[in-house]
Amino acid sequence: MIVLFAVLFILAIFAWAGWANWEYRQQAAKREAATMAASSGFAADPDTGTVVFHSALTGKPAPDFTLKNLQDQPVSLASYRGKAVMINFWATWCAPCKVETPWLVELRNKYAPQGFELLGVSSQGDDVTPKDKTAWDKDKVDIAKFAQQEKLPYPVLLGGDGISKPYGGVEDLPTSFFVNRKGVVVAAVMGLTSQSELERDIQKALQD
Amino acid sequence: MIRLKLHIEIAIATVLIAVYTLPALAQFIGNSPGRSLQKAPPVRFVYPEQVHISAGKPAAVALHFRVAEGMHVNSHTPREDFLIPTTFSIPAGEGVRLESASYPVGSDISLPSAPKMKINVYSDEFTVEARMMAAPGNHLVKGVLHFQACNETQCLPPQTITAAVDVVAK
Numbered sequence A: 001m002i003v004l005f006a007v008l009f010i011l012a013i014f015a016w017a018g019w020a021n022w023e024y025r026q027q028a029a030k031r032e033a034a035t036m037a038a039s040s041g042f043a044a045d046p047d048t049g050t051v052v053f054h055s056a057l058t059g060k061p062a063p064d065f066t067l068k069n070l071q072d073q074p075v076s077l078a079s080y081r082g083k084a085v086m087i088n089f090w091a092t093w094c095a096p097c098k099v100e101t102p103w104l105v106e107l108r109n110k111y112a113p114q115g116f117e118l119l120g121v122s123s124q125g126d127d128v129t130p131k132d133k134t135a136w137d138k139d140k141v142d143i144a145k146f147a148q149q150e151k152l153p154y155p156v157l158l159g160g161d162g163i164s165k166p167y168g169g170v171e172d173l174p175t176s177f178f179v180n181r182k183g184v185v186v187a188a189v190m191g192l193t194s195q196s197e198l199e200r201d202i203q204k205a206l207q208d
Numbered sequence B: 001m002i003r004l005k006l007h008i009e010i011a012i013a014t015v016l017i018a019v020y021t022l023p024a025l026a027q028f029i030g031n032s033p034g035r036s037l038q039k040a041p042p043v044r045f046v047y048p049e050q051v052h053i054s055a056g057k058p059a060a061v062a063l064h065f066r067v068a069e070g071m072h073v074n075s076h077t078p079r080e081d082f083l084i085p086t087t088f089s090i091p092a093g094e095g096v097r098l099e100s101a102s103y104p105v106g107s108d109i110s111l112p113s114a115p116k117m118k119i120n121v122y123s124d125e126f127t128v129e130a131r132m133m134a135a136p137g138n139h140l141v142k143g144v145l146h147f148q149a150c151n152e153t154q155c156l157p158p159q160t161i162t163a164a165v166d167v168v169a170k
Helices: A002-038 A095-114 A133-149 A195-207 B002-029
Strands: A041-044 A051-054 A066-069 A074-076 A084-090 A116-122 A156-158 A175-179 A185-190 B043-047 B050-053 B059-067 B072-074 B087-089 B096-102 B107-111 B114-122 B125-134 B137-147 B159-169
Touching: A051 A185, A084 A095, A084 A195, A095 A116, A095 A195, A095 B107, A095 B114, A116 A133, A116 A195, A133 A156, A175 A195, A185 A195, B043 B137, B043 B159, B050 B059, B059 B137, B059 B159, B087 B096, B096 B137, B125 B137, B125 B159
Parallel strands: A084 A116, A116 A156, B050 B159
Antiparallel strands: A041 A051, A066 A074, A066 A156, A084 A175, A175 A185, B043 B059, B059 B125, B072 B114, B087 B137, B096 B125, B107 B114, B137 B159
C-alpha cells in the first residue's frame, strides 16, 4: 500500500513537472512574440500576407545623424526636413547592394523633382575602423570609385556603422528606411527586394 | 526482516523513479524557453582538433569548414573586384608558421535578380589546405579564417572565425 502510494505520488510529480514545463514554454513564447512585435523583425503583411521586414522605427521620428560625404563635408539628416528621404545602408562588398544601385539611381532621378532625396550610407563592416587609417582610406577610395562608376547622383555618406545602433543595429545589407517630409519613418526594407517595392515605399514617403 | 527488506525496496524504487523524473524537472527549472533570437554563425570550423606533423618540415593540414544552410561565402577568387575573398592565416608567435594556403575552387552562382552577375562562392562545406611548419612541441594554433557571407538577398559584414588546432610536432 505504501509502495503504491509512493509510486503514485512520484508519478503525480512527474505529471505536474510536464504540465508546468508546457505552461512555462507557452508563456515564454507569448513573451517572445510580444518582444518581436515591439522590435524589428519579419512578420506577415496584413494586406498581402507575404513576409516582410518590420522596423521598430516605423511610425517614429528617424534618428538624426551627421556623417561626412566623399568631399569630407558634414551632411545631416535634419537638413532634409521638408523632403522625403530614403536612407540606404549599403557597402561596396555587398553584391545585392550593387544589384539594386541602378534601381536607386533611376528612382532618385524620377522622384527628385517631387522633393525626394536618397542618402547612400556606406557601412564598412567590423573590419574597418577609423583607427585603422590605411584601411579607412582604402575603403573611401573604393566607395568613391564605385560612386563614380555607377554615376550616383545622390549624396554618399561614410561611416554608416556609427549610426547603425539608433537604426536598430543594421547588420544585414542592403537595408533602407523611408522617411516622410515630417521626418517620420514610414517604411523599411531589409535585403534585396524589387524596384517596384522600393518605388512603392518612396511614394508612401512622399504622400505622408 | 521482511519489513526491513520491504522498506529497502521502497527506498530503491523511489530513488530510481526520482532519478528518471529529474530531467523533466530540470527542463522546467532551466531558463531556456525556446529558440534563440541570435543568428547562427554563417561559417564554423568543423575539424581537425589535433594533428601530428614532423617538426621543421612543411606539412599539409586539411582544415574543414561548414557554411550555414542557405548562405554562401565568397571564394578565395570571387570574380568581382569589390567582393571580399575568403582567406586563412596564422598569427605570428604561435610556434607554427603558415607556409602557404590552398583554397578549393568555388562554384559560380548568380543572384535571382541579376542573372548576368556571376560570383564564385563556397557553400555547404569547404576545405583549406594549410601547409604549416612547426617547431618541436605542442602548439595550440588559432588560425584565422576571414570571410564575408551572404544569402540570395542580403549580406553580413566581413568577419573572422578562429580555427583552433592542436599541432603536435615531433
